[in-house]
Amino acid sequence: MTTSARQLVLNLFIHPTGHHEASWRHPSSAPDRIHSARYYQDLGRRAEAAKFDAVFFADVPHLGPNVEHGAAGWLEPITTLASIAAATERIGLIATASTTFYEPYNLARLFASLDHLSGGRAGWNIVTTASAGAAGNFGLTQFPEVEERYARATEFVETVTRLWDSWEDDAILLDVESGRYADPAKIHAADFAGEHVRVAGALNAPRSPQGYPVLVQAGASNEGRAFAARWSEAIFTAHQRLQDAQAFAADIRRQAVTFGRDPQGIKILPGISPFLGSTEAEARALETEFNELTVPAYGLRQLSVLTGVELGEDLLDKPVPPELFAAAGDVTDNNRSRLQVVAGIVEREQPTVRGLLHRLAGARGHRVVAGTPEQVADTITEWFTQGAADGFNVMPPALPTGIEVFADHVVPILQARGLFRTEYTGTTLRDHLGLPRPVNRYAAERAGADAASTPASGSADTPAATPVDALVRA
Structure with missing residues (x-):
């Protein structure tokens, strides 16, 4: 596919005051507004x-340990996106929701409702939630191991897509004269009983404008990659180097082929956190300004959560202890992907502990770029044209100013290069991403049965659509 035929994907990843951990202390942020609907509506507009x-919200369903030094009290993402939907017309709305802590039926209803009410703009970022701190909030006495979480996630997505397919597209008749609102023969029970989830009935809402909300996933472990290759239509990822991002994209696309999917039908979207200035020196000075606002105790706590090792402030100006990343393992294992990203930074740059905390303060392991708008646009262009990314989650260090500067100064460069749209050409998130509307599995089965009874059709051996077929067929 040529560059002229491809278009960059750009999402605004909304972190309440911005993605730098000290953003709430910087005058370019608005920490007093982060619990206001108007604030998020302004960002969406x-x-x-x-x-x-699209705009994208992450979520961790518990109060973290660093509330003293970080802007906390996150709002629930789906509700927040519904408020943005009311204030916008075209932009996609992607929310994180956990397969470990939700039940399939209520999650399917939530996203179907968001897709209906927004006119087809919803996306679900599927996570299993790696944070053990959330388990007790949902009545779990033990946090499931990664293999169990992904086993549940597989059953969960299978069940949710069945629920979204409950109503065939033409199930609603609206036959006022006969008094028939819907055709019961075209409404189907999920009827799923697995080891981890069970759902009996049909969804109590018709099929939404997109068929399914766009399926997004953010895991980079071995289990996460396999899951993404089977289900995901877009993948959020974190990489520091071009070659690592290229290898990740190639691996995902290779695995997708084994599931019978079009490998080019999956959008690979790393995070990028840009510090922008009229000169590179000005941009780096801005990054330093943010880093000087960090509270070491906050960063050390975050590092201990990542590594399992607690360091004291007396080590801040000493080299990072090599044993800190002993658990990262061989990078080819991919079992502790974010830890491996940080271990790579330490190996290449050999920073002090304070220096490492500053590197992580910007975007928690995502790529931080400090430079002019042209330099940031060059980085985006290189990754896009060299097979490392189909686009980016833009993670401004501070909000709302970060999105304003990026939109005013970087986006026009990308548009002038022919890499990014100047106008929307569709109305749904699937339209924006160039993704097909999934075929309803029951309609496909009906069509297959009809074809089988008509020998002249030449389609008697066509199998019924599987859930994976439904994701990749036009």
Whole structure:
């Protein structure tokens, strides 16, 4: 596929005050507004004016240990996106929701409702939640191991897609004269009983505008990659180097082929956190300004969560202890992917502990770029044209100013290069991403049965659509 035929994907990854851990202390942020619907609506409108594909919210369903030094009290993502939907018309709306802590039926209803109410703009970032701190909030006495979480996730997504397919597209009749609202023969029970989840009935809402909300995933472990290759239509990832991102993309696409999927039908979207200045020196000075606002105790706590090792402030100006990343393992194992990203930074740059904390303060292991708009656009262009990315989750160090500067100064460069749209050409998130609307499995089965009874059709051996077929067929 040529560069002229491809278009960058750009999402605004909304972290309440911005992605730098000290953003709430910087005058370019608005920590007093982060619990206001108007604030998120303003961000959504600004991203939409720049023709972004979507806004995206992450979520961890528990109160973290660093509330003393970090802006906390996150709002629930799906509800927040519903408020943005009311204030926008085209921009996609992607929310994180956990297969470990939700039940399939209520999650399917939530996303179907968001897709209906937004006119087809919903996306689900599927996570299993790696944070053990959330387990007790949902009545779990023991946090499931990674293999069990992904086994549940597989059953969960299978069940949710069945629920979204409950109603065939033409199930609603609206026959006022006969008094028939819907055709019961075209409404189907999920009827799923697995080891981890069970759902009996049909969804109590018709099929939504996109068929399914766009399926997104963010895991980079071995289990996460296999899961993404089977289900995901877009993948959020974190990489520091071009070659690592290229290898990740190639691995995902190779695995996708084994599931019978079009490998080019999956969007690979790393995170990028840009510090922008009129000169590179000005941009680096801005990054330093943010780093000087960090509280070491906050960063050390975050590092201990990542590594399992607690360091004291007396080590801040000493080299990072090699044993800190002994658990990262061989990078080819991919079992502790974020830890391996940070271990790579330490190996290449050999920073002090304070230096490492500053590197992680910007975007928690995602790529931080400090430079002019042209330099940031060059980085995006290189990764896009060299097979490392189909686009990026833009992670401004501070909000709302970060999205304003990026939209005003970087987006026009990408548009001038022919890499990014100047106008929306569709109305749904699937339209923006160039993704097909999934075929309803029951309609496909009906069509297959009809074809089988008509020998002249030449389709008697066509199998019924599977859930994976439904994701990749036009």
